[in-house]
Amino acid sequence: MGLLSLIRGLKKKEGEARILVLGLDNAGKTTILKALSDEDITTITPTQGFNIKSLSRDGFNLKIWDIGGQKSIRPYWRNYFDQTDALIYVIDSADSKRLSESEFELTELLQEEKMTGVPLLVFANKQDLVGALAADEIASTLDLTSIRDRPWQIQACSAKQGTGLKEGMEWMMKQVK
Amino acid sequence: MFGLLVNLYKFCKKKTERKITIALLGLDNAGKTTLLNSIQGEVDKDTTPTFGFNSTTLNEGKYKIEVFDLGGGKNIRGVWKKYLAEVHAIVYVVDAADPGRFEESKTTMTEVLENQFMRDKPICIFANKQDLPTAAPAAEVVKGLGLATCRNSHNVFPCTAKTPAGQEVDHRLRDGLKWLVGTVDREFGRLDPRVQAEAEEVRQEEARKKKEREERLRKQREERLRQQKE
Ligand SMILES: Nc1nc2c(ncn2[C@@H]2O[C@H](COP(=O)(O)OP(=O)(O)OP(=O)(O)O)[C@@H](O)[C@H]2O)c(=O)[nH]1
Ligand SMILES: Nc1nc2c(ncn2[C@@H]2O[C@H](COP(=O)(O)OP(=O)(O)OP(=O)(O)O)[C@@H](O)[C@H]2O)c(=O)[nH]1
């Protein structure tokens, strides 16, 4: 897929962009990042701390932070909020039982002062599974439609099949100023 | 003395400046995002399909217009209704070069106009992509959308939102916006208080529902903790 080629689409030609990837455990955050980098996605285990993906091209540096989403780790999310250029929030679209938990965590995140105005990309992941909810249902259930102070985009995707990932990242790159 | 004058100027400006909100609607691929970029002079920007929300502020006379650009795709149109209470007017974009979708566009627009919050709110329709050879003229778009029976104040502007390299932005984009703002302006005294009140009502209702969901979640958690202990 080539994450590197995405840097070319950036407005800002040099410097650094910091992207934060958050969401409940088991949402598929790590799988998405591996799939975007054409890495093996068959042996992924829950993230205990964080993974960082760093890419450079033509004097531009892109850093993507993938943080573990287990309940016990969530209090540490705030350690990563500084200077975030865009937030990627991943949800398991087939796990409707946990949508309200996902909404709760997202609401808290967006209220953080350091997250003021930061563009939000929601990956509605696992669209390959039966019962996966559609984008507008998720947008309403997560209460994205109440957001007025930042741009947001919801992208249906399947990390397993590699669909929708590139489109989502392209939108996000356009927001990084 | 100068400072005093500046303050006086600011005071007068505040008194005369007015804020309105509009939503940019229409099917996917109609050209909404392109139109918004063009009208701001950003003519060489590429767009990707919108599956969400972006807000921009435009100026027109004494009006500051907050524009909500929303996605028109089948799977995202469902969110439009969440924004209708707080808008003063609608801009509706149609791909005039794609008559095969006029029926879908008509159904979608009709559903918007039937929403309880849309009563008496004006709608500006852009018959976009007039640069394409298959583009239908305004009269056909009027027919295709069934505007003859539309009770909201409306007007149709043929236009080309995508500005070719080296050319000026199509002035008809501004013309449409001017018409819409003028129409809102004539009704502002009645429309604005209603919009503010209805928007506030919806906000409170949404906040209440959200609280309920949080409460339910908290109870579920407590229940689970108790079961774990037993
Ligand atoms: N069917 C399906 N399964 C997926 C998809 N993406 C991820 N998974 C699976 O979901 C599980 C969790 O994936 P992870 O990438 O570890 O999730 P995570 O969000 O990083 O989880 P934490 O690190 O615990 O926060 C794994 O078993 C993945 O194989 C998808 O698109 N479809
Ligand atoms: N020829 C021509 N193409 C146009 C015109 N306006 C927009 N387009 C093209 O139509 C496509 C869709 O434009 P967008 O502005 O992204 O459409 P949209 O209405 O925002 O679509 P969604 O975000 O999916 O709802 C793009 O490829 C534009 O370049 C126009 O006036 N003429």
Ligand SMILES: [Mg+2]
């Ligand atoms: Mg992980």
Ligand SMILES: [Mg+2]
């Ligand atoms: Mg768009």
